[in-house]
Amino acid sequence: GKRKVTAAKEGLARHNLRSEIVEVHTDAVAHWYTVVEIASQCNVVFNGIDYGQYFDYAVQSLCLKLGVPYYSASSYGHTAIVEAFGGG
Numbered sequence: 001g002k003r004k005v006t007a008a009k010e011g012l013a014r015h016n017l018r019s020e021i022v023e024v025h026t027d028a029v030a031h032w033y034t035v036v037e038i039a040s041q042c043n044v045v046f047n048g049i050d051y052g053q054y055f056d057y058a059v060q061s062l063c064l065k066l067g068v069p070y071y072s073a074s075s076y077g078h079t080a081i082v083e084a085f086g087g088g
Contacts, residue, residue, distance in 0.1 A: 004050075005023050005048070006023060008046065008073075028051070029055065035059070039063065043068065045059065045068055047073070048074070
């Protein structure tokens with residue numbers, strides 16, 4: 001199969017009108033500084049990592065501080081969850 005980040009980029013690209021979609025595959029926990037650096041350059045953040053709620057809270061807090069809209073997508077069993085929060 002495909003990496004989750006690749007599948008997400010392809011899915012977004014089908015609906016994209018003019019945005020630049022950047023695919024980043026990294027260990028976001030071990031390289032948190034990379035997440036912060038990339039998020040500080042974004043107009044919106046899509047979080048699809050399946051690391052757990054504490055990581056999600058960290059990314060939400062980062063986006064709030066940066067004033068960047070935050071979108072989260074995850075799946076649990078047979079349930080899909082999508083959340084969105086406006087920046088700042």
